[in-house]
Amino acid sequence: GHRSLDLPGSGNPSTSASRVAGTTDYSSAVQKFSQTLQSFQFDFIGDTLTDDEINIAESFKEFAELLNEVENERMMMVQNAGDLLIKPLENFRKEQIGFTKERKKKFEKDGERFYSLLDRHLHLSSKKKESQLQE
Secondary structure (H helix, E strand, O other): OOOOOOOOOOOOHHHHHHHHHHHHHHHHHHHHHHHHHHOOOOOOOOOOOOHHHHHHHHHHHHHHHHHHHHHHHHHHHHHHHHHHHHHHHHHHHHHHHHHHHHHHHHHHHHHHHHHHHHHHHHHHHHHHHHHHHHO
């Protein structure tokens, strides 16, 4: 039977746009969290932080940097997916598949016209034979 190819962006163009928007929103939330971790400060009593507090604060900063790197890469991937995959596929769908569907319609219409002419011709030629036999 007929199966359709479900590509990102096919069918409902707002679907891929909403996925991109969702990814972007998620990424900016993670980056805000990363900034919070980066600027984390212990409230301490006394003159200095304990070794554990220093280690925890440094770990938060390292984790924040890692999160930032991951989110920067994610956003580059989203951008590349849009530029290198989604937009070309959407253009292909519009230009090539749309064009091919139009050609198919024209072919089917021409085919119908041809077969009706053929049918009429065969019907007429069979009447001719009948009238020749009657003579």
